[in-house]
Amino acid sequence: MRNRFHFRPITLTAALALAGASVAACSSTSDGNDPSGAADIVATTNVWADVASAVTGKDVEAIITGDAVDPHHFEPSAKDLARIRDAGTVVANGGAYDASLYTVAEQDRIVHAIPLLDAEEAHDHEHDHEHDHGDHLPDSLDELEHAWFSPEKVREVADGVAEKAGGDAGGVDTRMRDAEAKLKSLPHVHVAMTEPIAGGLIWGTELHDITPEDYLKASLNHQEPSAAAVAAFLEQLENGEVDMLFVNPQSTNSATQRLADAAREHNVPVVEIRETPPAGQNFLDYFEQIVDQIADIAAHAEPSGHHDH
CATH class of the missing domain: 3.40.50.1980 (Nitrogenase molybdenum iron protein domain)
Known part of the structure:
Protein backbone atom coordinates (compact mmCIF):
# COMPACT_ATOMS: atom_id res chain seq x y z
CA MET A 1 0.00 0.00 0.00
CA ARG A 2 1.44 3.32 -0.97
CA ASN A 3 2.80 5.61 1.69
CA ARG A 4 0.13 8.22 2.22
CA PHE A 5 2.05 10.27 4.80
CA HIS A 6 5.04 11.37 2.75
CA PHE A 7 6.25 14.77 3.84
CA ARG A 8 9.36 15.70 1.93
CA PRO A 9 12.14 17.32 4.00
CA ILE A 10 12.49 20.20 1.52
CA THR A 11 8.86 21.19 2.14
CA LEU A 12 9.28 21.47 5.90
CA THR A 13 12.66 23.13 5.56
CA ALA A 14 11.13 25.74 3.27
CA ALA A 15 8.28 26.21 5.71
CA LEU A 16 10.67 26.80 8.62
CA ALA A 17 12.80 29.19 6.58
CA LEU A 18 9.78 31.18 5.47
CA ALA A 19 8.38 31.34 8.98
CA GLY A 20 11.70 32.42 10.47
CA ALA A 21 12.37 35.07 7.84
CA SER A 22 8.93 36.58 8.27
CA VAL A 23 8.62 36.86 12.06
CA ALA A 24 10.04 40.34 12.26
CA ALA A 25 8.18 41.62 9.22
CA CYS A 26 4.80 40.36 10.35
CA SER A 27 4.97 40.68 14.12
CA SER A 28 3.35 44.10 14.11
CA THR A 29 0.53 43.23 11.69
CA SER A 30 -0.27 39.64 12.65
CA ASP A 31 -0.81 40.06 16.37
CA GLY A 32 -3.34 37.44 17.47
CA ASN A 33 -4.98 40.10 19.66
CA ASP A 34 -5.65 42.39 16.71
CA PRO A 35 -9.39 42.27 15.90
CA SER A 36 -8.87 42.57 12.16
CA GLY A 37 -6.32 39.72 12.24
CA ALA A 38 -8.55 37.50 14.35
CA ALA A 39 -11.34 37.88 11.84
CA ASP A 40 -9.12 36.55 9.05
CA ILE A 41 -9.55 32.77 8.94
CA VAL A 42 -8.16 30.11 6.63
CA ALA A 43 -8.40 26.30 6.64
CA THR A 44 -5.87 23.74 5.51
CA THR A 45 -8.42 21.61 3.62
CA ASN A 46 -11.86 22.20 2.13
CA VAL A 47 -13.35 19.79 4.69
CA TRP A 48 -12.40 22.05 7.59
CA ALA A 49 -13.18 25.13 5.51
CA ASP A 50 -16.77 23.89 5.15
CA VAL A 51 -17.02 23.40 8.93
CA ALA A 52 -15.60 26.87 9.59
CA SER A 53 -17.90 28.43 6.98
CA ALA A 54 -20.94 26.88 8.66
CA VAL A 55 -19.87 28.41 11.98
CA THR A 56 -18.79 31.87 10.83
CA GLY A 57 -21.42 32.33 8.16
CA LYS A 58 -18.84 33.42 5.61
CA ASP A 59 -16.88 31.70 2.89
CA VAL A 60 -13.67 30.40 4.49
CA GLU A 61 -10.75 29.82 2.15
CA ALA A 62 -9.02 26.43 1.98
CA ILE A 63 -5.42 25.95 0.89
CA ILE A 64 -5.88 22.36 -0.32
CA THR A 65 -8.91 22.24 -2.61
CA GLY A 66 -10.42 19.89 -5.16
CA ASP A 67 -11.31 16.24 -4.89
CA ALA A 68 -8.37 15.12 -7.05
CA VAL A 69 -5.69 16.34 -4.62
CA ASP A 70 -4.29 13.94 -2.02
CA PRO A 71 -3.64 16.11 1.07
CA HIS A 72 -1.03 13.61 2.31
CA HIS A 73 1.20 14.47 -0.64
CA PHE A 74 0.37 18.16 -0.96
CA GLU A 75 3.45 20.37 -1.28
CA PRO A 76 2.60 23.96 -0.35
CA SER A 77 3.96 26.90 -2.29
CA ALA A 78 5.55 29.92 -0.63
CA LYS A 79 2.24 31.74 -1.20
CA ASP A 80 0.32 28.95 0.57
CA LEU A 81 2.65 29.10 3.57
CA ALA A 82 2.43 32.89 3.72
CA ARG A 83 -1.37 32.69 3.72
CA ILE A 84 -1.32 30.25 6.65
CA ARG A 85 1.31 32.23 8.54
CA ASP A 86 -0.54 35.54 8.21
CA ALA A 87 -4.03 34.30 9.07
CA GLY A 88 -5.60 35.32 12.33
CA THR A 89 -7.10 31.83 12.74
CA VAL A 90 -6.03 28.59 11.06
CA VAL A 91 -8.39 25.62 11.03
CA ALA A 92 -6.46 22.36 10.67
CA ASN A 93 -6.82 18.64 11.11
CA GLY A 94 -3.63 18.21 13.12
CA GLY A 95 -1.29 15.25 13.33
CA ALA A 96 0.79 14.45 10.26
CA TYR A 97 -2.09 14.93 7.84
CA ASP A 98 -1.68 18.65 7.10
CA ALA A 99 1.50 19.36 9.07
CA SER A 100 3.25 20.73 5.98
CA LEU A 101 0.90 23.70 6.25
CA TYR A 102 0.00 24.41 9.87
CA THR A 103 3.56 24.11 11.22
CA VAL A 104 4.33 27.64 9.96
CA ALA A 105 1.55 29.16 12.10
CA GLU A 106 1.72 30.08 15.76
CA GLN A 107 0.01 27.25 17.64
CA ASP A 108 -2.28 29.52 19.64
CA ARG A 109 -3.89 30.62 16.36
CA ILE A 110 -4.71 27.07 15.26
CA VAL A 111 -8.05 25.36 15.82
CA HIS A 112 -7.34 21.66 15.38
CA ALA A 113 -9.05 18.29 15.70
CA ILE A 114 -6.14 16.15 16.90
CA PRO A 115 -2.83 17.13 18.57
CA LEU A 116 -0.44 19.23 16.55
CA LEU A 117 3.08 18.27 15.55
CA ASP A 118 5.90 20.76 15.43
CA ALA A 119 8.02 20.89 12.28
CA GLU A 120 10.67 18.57 13.72
CA GLU A 121 8.07 15.96 14.71
CA ALA A 122 6.46 16.16 11.28
CA HIS A 123 9.86 15.63 9.66
CA ASP A 124 10.52 12.64 11.93
CA HIS A 125 7.14 11.18 11.01
CA GLU A 126 8.35 10.82 7.44
CA HIS A 127 10.93 8.31 8.63
CA ASP A 128 8.88 6.54 11.30
CA HIS A 129 5.57 5.03 10.28
CA GLU A 130 5.33 2.21 12.79
CA HIS A 131 2.11 2.04 14.79
CA ASP A 132 1.28 -0.48 17.46
CA HIS A 133 -2.45 -0.72 18.02
CA GLY A 134 -3.57 -3.71 19.99
CA ASP A 135 -7.13 -3.37 18.74
CA HIS A 136 -8.74 -2.26 15.50
CA LEU A 137 -9.36 1.20 16.91
CA PRO A 138 -6.80 3.29 18.82
CA ASP A 139 -7.28 4.15 22.47
CA SER A 140 -8.25 7.74 21.81
CA LEU A 141 -10.00 9.81 19.16
CA ASP A 142 -6.87 11.98 19.23
CA GLU A 143 -5.07 9.14 17.43
CA LEU A 144 -7.52 9.05 14.51
CA GLU A 145 -5.83 10.68 11.52
CA HIS A 146 -9.09 11.07 9.58
CA ALA A 147 -10.58 13.10 12.43
CA TRP A 148 -13.22 14.80 10.30
CA PHE A 149 -15.19 11.55 10.19
CA SER A 150 -15.65 11.71 13.96
CA PRO A 151 -18.82 13.64 14.89
CA GLU A 152 -17.24 14.50 18.24
CA LYS A 153 -14.13 15.96 16.62
CA VAL A 154 -16.15 17.99 14.14
CA ARG A 155 -18.10 19.45 17.07
CA GLU A 156 -14.86 20.28 18.89
CA VAL A 157 -13.49 22.12 15.87
CA ALA A 158 -16.76 23.99 15.30
CA ASP A 159 -16.80 25.12 18.92
CA GLY A 160 -13.15 26.18 18.65
CA VAL A 161 -13.83 28.22 15.52
CA ALA A 162 -16.74 30.00 17.22
CA GLU A 163 -14.53 30.82 20.21
CA LYS A 164 -11.57 32.13 18.19
CA ALA A 165 -13.19 33.65 15.10
CA GLY A 166 -16.77 34.27 16.14
CA GLY A 167 -20.00 32.84 14.81
CA ASP A 168 -22.38 30.14 16.01
CA ALA A 169 -21.44 26.45 16.23
CA GLY A 170 -24.98 25.41 17.18
CA GLY A 171 -26.00 24.25 13.72
CA VAL A 172 -22.91 22.07 13.25
Whole structure:
Protein backbone atom coordinates (compact mmCIF):
# COMPACT_ATOMS: atom_id res chain seq x y z
CA MET A 1 0.00 0.00 0.00
CA ARG A 2 1.44 3.32 -0.97
CA ASN A 3 2.80 5.61 1.69
CA ARG A 4 0.13 8.22 2.22
CA PHE A 5 2.05 10.27 4.80
CA HIS A 6 5.04 11.37 2.75
CA PHE A 7 6.25 14.77 3.84
CA ARG A 8 9.36 15.70 1.93
CA PRO A 9 12.14 17.32 4.00
CA ILE A 10 12.49 20.20 1.52
CA THR A 11 8.86 21.19 2.14
CA LEU A 12 9.28 21.47 5.90
CA THR A 13 12.66 23.13 5.56
CA ALA A 14 11.13 25.74 3.27
CA ALA A 15 8.28 26.21 5.71
CA LEU A 16 10.67 26.80 8.62
CA ALA A 17 12.80 29.19 6.58
CA LEU A 18 9.78 31.18 5.47
CA ALA A 19 8.38 31.34 8.98
CA GLY A 20 11.70 32.42 10.47
CA ALA A 21 12.37 35.07 7.84
CA SER A 22 8.93 36.58 8.27
CA VAL A 23 8.62 36.86 12.06
CA ALA A 24 10.04 40.34 12.26
CA ALA A 25 8.18 41.62 9.22
CA CYS A 26 4.80 40.36 10.35
CA SER A 27 4.97 40.68 14.12
CA SER A 28 3.35 44.10 14.11
CA THR A 29 0.53 43.23 11.69
CA SER A 30 -0.27 39.64 12.65
CA ASP A 31 -0.81 40.06 16.37
CA GLY A 32 -3.34 37.44 17.47
CA ASN A 33 -4.98 40.10 19.66
CA ASP A 34 -5.65 42.39 16.71
CA PRO A 35 -9.39 42.27 15.90
CA SER A 36 -8.87 42.57 12.16
CA GLY A 37 -6.32 39.72 12.24
CA ALA A 38 -8.55 37.50 14.35
CA ALA A 39 -11.34 37.88 11.84
CA ASP A 40 -9.12 36.55 9.05
CA ILE A 41 -9.55 32.77 8.94
CA VAL A 42 -8.16 30.11 6.63
CA ALA A 43 -8.40 26.30 6.64
CA THR A 44 -5.87 23.74 5.51
CA THR A 45 -8.42 21.61 3.62
CA ASN A 46 -11.86 22.20 2.13
CA VAL A 47 -13.35 19.79 4.69
CA TRP A 48 -12.40 22.05 7.59
CA ALA A 49 -13.18 25.13 5.51
CA ASP A 50 -16.77 23.89 5.15
CA VAL A 51 -17.02 23.40 8.93
CA ALA A 52 -15.60 26.87 9.59
CA SER A 53 -17.90 28.43 6.98
CA ALA A 54 -20.94 26.88 8.66
CA VAL A 55 -19.87 28.41 11.98
CA THR A 56 -18.79 31.87 10.83
CA GLY A 57 -21.42 32.33 8.16
CA LYS A 58 -18.84 33.42 5.61
CA ASP A 59 -16.88 31.70 2.89
CA VAL A 60 -13.67 30.40 4.49
CA GLU A 61 -10.75 29.82 2.15
CA ALA A 62 -9.02 26.43 1.98
CA ILE A 63 -5.42 25.95 0.89
CA ILE A 64 -5.88 22.36 -0.32
CA THR A 65 -8.91 22.24 -2.61
CA GLY A 66 -10.42 19.89 -5.16
CA ASP A 67 -11.31 16.24 -4.89
CA ALA A 68 -8.37 15.12 -7.05
CA VAL A 69 -5.69 16.34 -4.62
CA ASP A 70 -4.29 13.94 -2.02
CA PRO A 71 -3.64 16.11 1.07
CA HIS A 72 -1.03 13.61 2.31
CA HIS A 73 1.20 14.47 -0.64
CA PHE A 74 0.37 18.16 -0.96
CA GLU A 75 3.45 20.37 -1.28
CA PRO A 76 2.60 23.96 -0.35
CA SER A 77 3.96 26.90 -2.29
CA ALA A 78 5.55 29.92 -0.63
CA LYS A 79 2.24 31.74 -1.20
CA ASP A 80 0.32 28.95 0.57
CA LEU A 81 2.65 29.10 3.57
CA ALA A 82 2.43 32.89 3.72
CA ARG A 83 -1.37 32.69 3.72
CA ILE A 84 -1.32 30.25 6.65
CA ARG A 85 1.31 32.23 8.54
CA ASP A 86 -0.54 35.54 8.21
CA ALA A 87 -4.03 34.30 9.07
CA GLY A 88 -5.60 35.32 12.33
CA THR A 89 -7.10 31.83 12.74
CA VAL A 90 -6.03 28.59 11.06
CA VAL A 91 -8.39 25.62 11.03
CA ALA A 92 -6.46 22.36 10.67
CA ASN A 93 -6.82 18.64 11.11
CA GLY A 94 -3.63 18.21 13.12
CA GLY A 95 -1.29 15.25 13.33
CA ALA A 96 0.79 14.45 10.26
CA TYR A 97 -2.09 14.93 7.84
CA ASP A 98 -1.68 18.65 7.10
CA ALA A 99 1.50 19.36 9.07
CA SER A 100 3.25 20.73 5.98
CA LEU A 101 0.90 23.70 6.25
CA TYR A 102 0.00 24.41 9.87
CA THR A 103 3.56 24.11 11.22
CA VAL A 104 4.33 27.64 9.96
CA ALA A 105 1.55 29.16 12.10
CA GLU A 106 1.72 30.08 15.76
CA GLN A 107 0.01 27.25 17.64
CA ASP A 108 -2.28 29.52 19.64
CA ARG A 109 -3.89 30.62 16.36
CA ILE A 110 -4.71 27.07 15.26
CA VAL A 111 -8.05 25.36 15.82
CA HIS A 112 -7.34 21.66 15.38
CA ALA A 113 -9.05 18.29 15.70
CA ILE A 114 -6.14 16.15 16.90
CA PRO A 115 -2.83 17.13 18.57
CA LEU A 116 -0.44 19.23 16.55
CA LEU A 117 3.08 18.27 15.55
CA ASP A 118 5.90 20.76 15.43
CA ALA A 119 8.02 20.89 12.28
CA GLU A 120 10.67 18.57 13.72
CA GLU A 121 8.07 15.96 14.71
CA ALA A 122 6.46 16.16 11.28
CA HIS A 123 9.86 15.63 9.66
CA ASP A 124 10.52 12.64 11.93
CA HIS A 125 7.14 11.18 11.01
CA GLU A 126 8.35 10.82 7.44
CA HIS A 127 10.93 8.31 8.63
CA ASP A 128 8.88 6.54 11.30
CA HIS A 129 5.57 5.03 10.28
CA GLU A 130 5.33 2.21 12.79
CA HIS A 131 2.11 2.04 14.79
CA ASP A 132 1.28 -0.48 17.46
CA HIS A 133 -2.45 -0.72 18.02
CA GLY A 134 -3.57 -3.71 19.99
CA ASP A 135 -7.13 -3.37 18.74
CA HIS A 136 -8.74 -2.26 15.50
CA LEU A 137 -9.36 1.20 16.91
CA PRO A 138 -6.80 3.29 18.82
CA ASP A 139 -7.28 4.15 22.47
CA SER A 140 -8.25 7.74 21.81
CA LEU A 141 -10.00 9.81 19.16
CA ASP A 142 -6.87 11.98 19.23
CA GLU A 143 -5.07 9.14 17.43
CA LEU A 144 -7.52 9.05 14.51
CA GLU A 145 -5.83 10.68 11.52
CA HIS A 146 -9.09 11.07 9.58
CA ALA A 147 -10.58 13.10 12.43
CA TRP A 148 -13.22 14.80 10.30
CA PHE A 149 -15.19 11.55 10.19
CA SER A 150 -15.65 11.71 13.96
CA PRO A 151 -18.82 13.64 14.89
CA GLU A 152 -17.24 14.50 18.24
CA LYS A 153 -14.13 15.96 16.62
CA VAL A 154 -16.15 17.99 14.14
CA ARG A 155 -18.10 19.45 17.07
CA GLU A 156 -14.86 20.28 18.89
CA VAL A 157 -13.49 22.12 15.87
CA ALA A 158 -16.76 23.99 15.30
CA ASP A 159 -16.80 25.12 18.92
CA GLY A 160 -13.15 26.18 18.65
CA VAL A 161 -13.83 28.22 15.52
CA ALA A 162 -16.74 30.00 17.22
CA GLU A 163 -14.53 30.82 20.21
CA LYS A 164 -11.57 32.13 18.19
CA ALA A 165 -13.19 33.65 15.10
CA GLY A 166 -16.77 34.27 16.14
CA GLY A 167 -20.00 32.84 14.81
CA ASP A 168 -22.38 30.14 16.01
CA ALA A 169 -21.44 26.45 16.23
CA GLY A 170 -24.98 25.41 17.18
CA GLY A 171 -26.00 24.25 13.72
CA VAL A 172 -22.91 22.07 13.25
CA ASP A 173 -23.23 20.70 16.78
CA THR A 174 -26.84 19.70 16.17
CA ARG A 175 -26.09 17.99 12.86
CA MET A 176 -23.18 16.05 14.33
CA ARG A 177 -25.13 15.00 17.42
CA ASP A 178 -27.94 13.74 15.20
CA ALA A 179 -25.46 11.77 13.07
CA GLU A 180 -23.80 10.37 16.18
CA ALA A 181 -27.13 9.30 17.65
CA LYS A 182 -28.06 7.56 14.41
CA LEU A 183 -24.76 5.65 14.30
CA LYS A 184 -24.97 4.64 17.97
CA SER A 185 -28.49 3.28 17.48
CA LEU A 186 -27.39 0.76 14.84
CA PRO A 187 -27.38 -2.99 15.54
CA HIS A 188 -24.24 -5.07 15.94
CA VAL A 189 -22.85 -5.71 12.47
CA HIS A 190 -19.43 -6.51 11.07
CA VAL A 191 -17.50 -4.04 8.95
CA ALA A 192 -14.10 -4.13 7.29
CA MET A 193 -11.94 -1.42 5.73
CA THR A 194 -9.38 -1.34 2.96
CA GLU A 195 -7.85 1.50 4.97
CA PRO A 196 -8.91 2.86 8.40
CA ILE A 197 -10.68 5.93 7.05
CA ALA A 198 -13.98 5.22 8.83
CA GLY A 199 -12.57 4.90 12.35
CA GLY A 200 -14.34 8.02 13.56
CA LEU A 201 -17.67 6.87 12.16
CA ILE A 202 -17.68 3.53 13.98
CA TRP A 203 -16.13 4.77 17.23
CA GLY A 204 -18.41 4.00 20.18
CA THR A 205 -20.94 2.12 18.03
CA GLU A 206 -21.96 -1.50 17.51
CA LEU A 207 -20.23 -1.48 14.12
CA HIS A 208 -17.48 -4.01 14.76
CA ASP A 209 -14.33 -3.83 12.65
CA ILE A 210 -13.13 -7.32 11.70
CA THR A 211 -10.46 -6.31 9.20
CA PRO A 212 -7.74 -8.99 9.43
CA GLU A 213 -5.05 -7.93 11.89
CA ASP A 214 -2.11 -8.33 9.51
CA TYR A 215 -3.87 -6.35 6.79
CA LEU A 216 -4.80 -3.62 9.27
CA LYS A 217 -1.24 -3.34 10.56
CA ALA A 218 0.11 -2.96 7.02
CA SER A 219 -2.51 -0.30 6.29
CA LEU A 220 -1.72 1.66 9.44
CA ASN A 221 1.99 1.54 8.65
CA HIS A 222 1.41 2.49 4.99
CA GLN A 223 2.94 -0.73 3.74
CA GLU A 224 1.89 -3.17 1.04
CA PRO A 225 -0.19 -5.94 2.68
CA SER A 226 1.17 -9.45 2.37
CA ALA A 227 -0.47 -11.97 0.08
CA ALA A 228 -1.56 -13.90 3.18
CA ALA A 229 -3.22 -10.81 4.67
CA VAL A 230 -5.13 -10.12 1.45
CA ALA A 231 -6.13 -13.79 1.23
CA ALA A 232 -7.50 -13.71 4.78
CA PHE A 233 -9.48 -10.57 3.93
CA LEU A 234 -10.87 -12.18 0.76
CA GLU A 235 -11.89 -15.25 2.76
CA GLN A 236 -13.91 -13.10 5.14
CA LEU A 237 -15.76 -11.54 2.23
CA GLU A 238 -16.36 -14.86 0.51
CA ASN A 239 -17.61 -16.50 3.71
CA GLY A 240 -20.20 -13.80 4.38
CA GLU A 241 -18.56 -12.60 7.59
CA VAL A 242 -18.57 -8.94 6.51
CA ASP A 243 -21.78 -6.89 6.42
CA MET A 244 -20.25 -3.85 4.73
CA LEU A 245 -16.88 -2.88 3.30
CA PHE A 246 -15.47 0.64 3.55
CA VAL A 247 -13.35 1.72 0.59
CA ASN A 248 -11.60 5.00 -0.16
CA PRO A 249 -11.93 5.53 -3.96
CA GLN A 250 -9.22 8.21 -3.81
CA SER A 251 -6.65 5.67 -2.58
CA THR A 252 -6.70 2.45 -4.56
CA ASN A 253 -4.18 -0.20 -5.55
CA SER A 254 -4.35 -3.77 -6.81
CA ALA A 255 -5.15 -5.17 -3.34
CA THR A 256 -7.96 -2.71 -2.55
CA GLN A 257 -9.44 -3.23 -6.01
CA ARG A 258 -9.47 -7.02 -5.55
CA LEU A 259 -11.20 -6.62 -2.20
CA ALA A 260 -13.84 -4.24 -3.56
CA ASP A 261 -14.48 -6.53 -6.53
CA ALA A 262 -14.80 -9.55 -4.23
CA ALA A 263 -17.24 -7.72 -1.99
CA ARG A 264 -19.51 -6.82 -4.88
CA GLU A 265 -19.25 -10.34 -6.30
CA HIS A 266 -20.46 -11.76 -2.98
CA ASN A 267 -23.16 -9.12 -2.45
CA VAL A 268 -21.34 -7.33 0.36
CA PRO A 269 -22.39 -3.66 0.31
CA VAL A 270 -19.50 -1.32 -0.43
CA VAL A 271 -19.49 2.12 1.18
CA GLU A 272 -17.19 4.54 -0.61
CA ILE A 273 -15.74 7.13 1.77
CA ARG A 274 -13.62 9.78 0.14
CA GLU A 275 -10.90 11.82 1.85
CA THR A 276 -12.55 14.91 0.39
CA PRO A 277 -16.16 15.32 -0.78
CA PRO A 278 -17.00 15.14 -4.48
CA ALA A 279 -16.52 18.43 -6.30
CA GLY A 280 -19.22 20.92 -5.46
CA GLN A 281 -20.55 19.06 -2.41
CA ASN A 282 -20.37 20.52 1.09
CA PHE A 283 -18.60 18.30 3.62
CA LEU A 284 -21.39 18.39 6.21
CA ASP A 285 -23.91 17.26 3.59
CA TYR A 286 -21.50 14.54 2.45
CA PHE A 287 -20.98 13.37 6.04
CA GLU A 288 -24.72 12.99 6.59
CA GLN A 289 -25.07 11.17 3.27
CA ILE A 290 -22.46 8.60 4.36
CA VAL A 291 -24.11 8.14 7.76
CA ASP A 292 -27.49 7.56 6.10
CA GLN A 293 -25.95 4.98 3.75
CA ILE A 294 -24.28 3.12 6.64
CA ALA A 295 -27.51 3.20 8.66
CA ASP A 296 -29.54 1.82 5.76
CA ILE A 297 -27.12 -1.07 5.20
CA ALA A 298 -26.84 -1.89 8.90
CA ALA A 299 -30.60 -1.85 9.35
CA HIS A 300 -31.02 -4.47 6.62
CA ALA A 301 -28.01 -6.63 7.49
CA GLU A 302 -28.59 -10.25 8.46
CA PRO A 303 -25.81 -10.95 10.97
CA SER A 304 -26.00 -14.71 10.65
CA GLY A 305 -22.79 -16.75 10.60
CA HIS A 306 -20.74 -14.05 12.29
CA HIS A 307 -17.71 -15.10 14.26
CA ASP A 308 -16.80 -12.46 16.83
CA HIS A 309 -13.17 -11.96 17.66
